[in-house]
Every structure is written in structure tokens, then in C-alpha cells.
Amino acid sequence: MELSAPQEDYLETIGHLCRENGAARVSEIAARHGVSTATVVGALRSLKQRNLLCQPPYGQITLTREGQAAAESVMARHAALHAFLVGVLGVDGPTAERDACRIEHDVSPATLRRLIALERFLARGPWADLDWRGEFERFLATEEQQGATG
Amino acid sequence: MELSAPQEDYLETIGHLCRENGAARVSEIAARHGVSTATVVGALRSLKQRNLLCQPPYGQITLTREGQAAAESVMARHAALHAFLVGVLGVDGPTAERDACRIEHDVSPATLRRLIALERFLARGPWADLDWRGEFERFLATEEQQGATG
DNA sequence: GTGCTAAGTTAGTAGGGCCTAACTTCGGGG
DNA sequence: CCCCGAAGTTAGGCCCTACTAACTTAGCAC
Numbered sequence: 001m002e003l004s005a006p007q008e009d010y011l012e013t014i015g016h017l018c019r020e021n022g023a024a025r026v027s028e029i030a031a032r033h034g035v036s037t038a039t040v041v042g043a044l045r046s047l048k049q050r051n052l053l054c055q056p057p058y059g060q061i062t063l064t065r066e067g068q069a070a071a072e073s074v075m076a077r078h079a080a081l082h083a084f085l086v087g088v089l090g091v092d093g094p095t096a097e098r099d100a101c102r103i104e105h106d107v108s109p110a111t112l113r114r115l116i117a118l119e120r121f122l123a124r125g126p127w128a129d130l131d132w133r134g135e136f137e138r139f140l141a142t143e144e145q146q147g148a149t150g
Numbered sequence: 151m152e153l154s155a156p157q158e159d160y161l162e163t164i165g166h167l168c169r170e171n172g173a174a175r176v177s178e179i180a181a182r183h184g185v186s187t188a189t190v191v192g193a194l195r196s197l198k199q200r201n202l203l204c205q206p207p208y209g210q211i212t213l214t215r216e217g218q219a220a221a222e223s224v225m226a227r228h229a230a231l232h233a234f235l236v237g238v239l240g241v242d243g244p245t246a247e248r249d250a251c252r253i254e255h256d257v258s259p260a261t262l263r264r265l266i267a268l269e270r271f272l273a274r275g276p277w278a279d280l281d282w283r284g285e286f287e288r289f290l291a292t293e294e295q296q297g298a299t300g
Numbered sequence: 301g302t303g304c305t306a307a308g309t310t311a312g313t314a315g316g317g318c319c320t321a322a323c324t325t326c327g328g329g330g
Numbered sequence: 331c332c333c334c335g336a337a338g339t340t341a342g343g344c345c346c347t348a349c350t351a352a353c354t355t356a357g358c359a360c
Contacts, residue, residue: 025308027307059308091261113290196315
């Protein structure tokens with residue numbers, strides 16, 4: 001079975017917390033997701049059954065090797081999407097963050113690969129100096145004017 | 151309450167069926183989603199409670215004005231994403247279809263607006279002739295070679 | 301070492317999505 | 331006209347997500 005979107009989200013958060021503090025806590029995960037601790041406990045149960053993390057009763061949460069890999073996969077997708085949204089589409093930070101959090105669960109490997117490549121190609125390659133960004137923003141502004149008028 | 155992803159999917163399919171045939175049938179919706187008719191009946195119940203569609207017992211399904219608007223919103227998001235995936239990222243048809251089907255439920259209005267604009271800007275504007283597509287594909291091929299080697 | 305508080309856990313509720321199995325209804329062919 | 335098959339519906343079950351409320355445990359303060 002594949003992981004559900006919430007399961008991937010929790011795993012991702014645990015990955016971040018492990019990086020920051022060496023381990024994660026139920027209350028911290030719950031706080032970051034705006035969810036009750038009971039909900040997190042339930043989610044952890046199935047992640048444990050899948051051998052993605054370890055947690056002694058009432059103790060700290062750490063990722064197994066397998067869980068670490070899964071968490072990093074989600075984090076990588078998230079980072080790639082975020083970079084694309086900001087660096088290519090020019091979406092503002094908070095919106096990019098929210099969208100990346102949701103889309104990361106759905107995007108196929110093929111599309112992700114192209115998305116990463118396009119970001120490198122357009123936003124960091126030789127084209128980055130070509131001011132296509134500026135021209136695009138002007139194009140957007142014009143469209144919005146038309147939308148407001150028509 | 152907002153619609154869930156499956157609810158939006160069913161609504162979208164009903165929208166297409168209404169366009170094609172003037173009305174939708176439970177069996178046809180179920181077939182297109184690879185799901186049992188019982189599942190569709192359950193989903194229709196909540197969509198009816200939300201006043202998005204009408205269906206006399208054992209009868210044909212039609213959208214209310216409100217349901218029509220909701221269905222068109224989903225279809226528009228889908229179409230925009232598909233056009234972007236194919237026209238800008240160069241993703242193949244079936245993959246673009248699958249990704250659009252999933253991402254359409256998650257993308258924010260702000261991001262969608264920019265995505266549509268970038269597609270128009272890059273794939274249909276003056277830049278369309280500039281062979282950035284060709285250069286991007288070559289860039290992609292190079293990257294893949296490096297990935298396979300490293 | 302005794303409590304108190306914060307953290308974690310469990311139980312029970314609610315709703316959604318999916319299934320199968322059993323049923324009702326509809327509509328056309330004999 | 332009757333009956334059969336196809337379409338729709340209902341009932342019941344399973345799993346997931348989330349909640350609140352009640353509980354246990356852990357760890358620090360005194």
C-alpha cells in the first residue's frame with residue numbers, strides 16, 4: 001500500500017523535526033499540523049506498522065532507514081515544487097508553500113523531473129539574465145487589467 | 151463545507167456527460183471512474199444535499215445552476231493544468247491527463263492564474279517560435295544522460 | 301518522595317470513500 | 331401481459347481522518 005497524503009505530511013514533518021532536534025514529539029507534530037495529538041497518535045500507529053518509524057511508549061519518535069528515505073522523497077518533491085512555483089511562476093512565498101504541500105502528493109515522477117529541469121533551465125540557466133521574468137510579469141499585469149475591464 | 155477530491159471528480163464527469171448526452175447516468179459515472187455504482191450513489195447523495203444536482207429516483211442526473219458552475223470550475227482547472235503540462239513542460243498526454251486529474255483539486259487560484267498566463271506567454275506568444283522548447287528538450291536529455299551516468 | 305502538570309494514550313463518535321450482496325425498479329422482448 | 335436483464339438503491343462492513351473526553355505516564359518542583 002502507498003502512503004496517504006496525511007501520512008506523507010506527517011512523515012515529512014517528522015523528517016524536519018529529526019533534522020532540527022534529532023527526534024520528533026507527538027505534540028510538536030500535532031502543533032505544526034493544527035491537529036489534535038490523538039490524531040497524530042493514530043497516524044503514527046500505521047506508520048509504525050509499515051516500519052517507517054520507531055517510538056518507545058511515551059517516548060521520542062525517530063525514523064527507520066526506510067522512513068528516512070520516504071521522508072526525504074516527500075521533502076525533495078516539496079522543495080522542487082516550491083522552487084518552481086517561486087522561481088518560474090513567480091508565486092508568493094506563503095502561497096507557494098501551501099500549494100507545494102498539497103501538490104507534492106499528486107505529481108508524477110515524470111512531471112516532477114521536467115518541472116525541476118525547467119526551473120533550472122529558465123530560472124538558473126543562461127535564460128535567467130534574459131528578463132523573461134520581467135516580460136512575463138508585464139504580460140500578467142496586462143491580462144489582469146483586461147480581466148478587470150472585460 | 152468544501153467538496154472533497156472525489157466529489158469534485160464526480161461532478162466533473164457529470165459535467166462532461168451532460169455536455170455529451172444532456173444528462174448523466176450512475177452506471178456511466180461508475181464506469182469512467184472504475185468504481186462500483188453503490189459508491190457513486192453514495193457520492194450523489196451528498197452532492198444532492200448540497201444542491202449541486204437533481205436526480206428523480208431511478209432517473210437521469212442533471213446539474214443545478216450551482217452544480218454547473220462548480221463542474222465548470224473543475225473542468226477549467228483541469229484544462230488549464232493539462233495545457234500547461236503538455237504545452238510548457240512537454241509531458242506526454244496520458245501522464246498530463248493523470249496529473250491534471252489529481253492536481254486540479256489542490257492548486258490555488260493565484261498559482262492557477264500564473265500557470266495559465268505562463269502557458270499563454272511561452273507556448274502561444276511570440277516566444278513560441280523561439281525554439282526554447284527544443285533547447286529545453288536537449289537540456290533535459292543531457293540531464294538524463296548525466297543522471298544515468300552519475 | 302509526593303504531587304502537579306504536561307505529554308501521550310485510549311475509547312468512542314462522526315463522516316467520507318470504497319466494497320459486496322441483496323433488493324427494487326424500469327423497460328423492452330417474447 | 332409477463333418476465334428477465336439491466337440499472338439503481340440499500341444495508342452492512344472495513345479503513346482512514348479527525349474530533350473530544352477521559353485516562354495513564356513521565357518528569358520536574360517542592
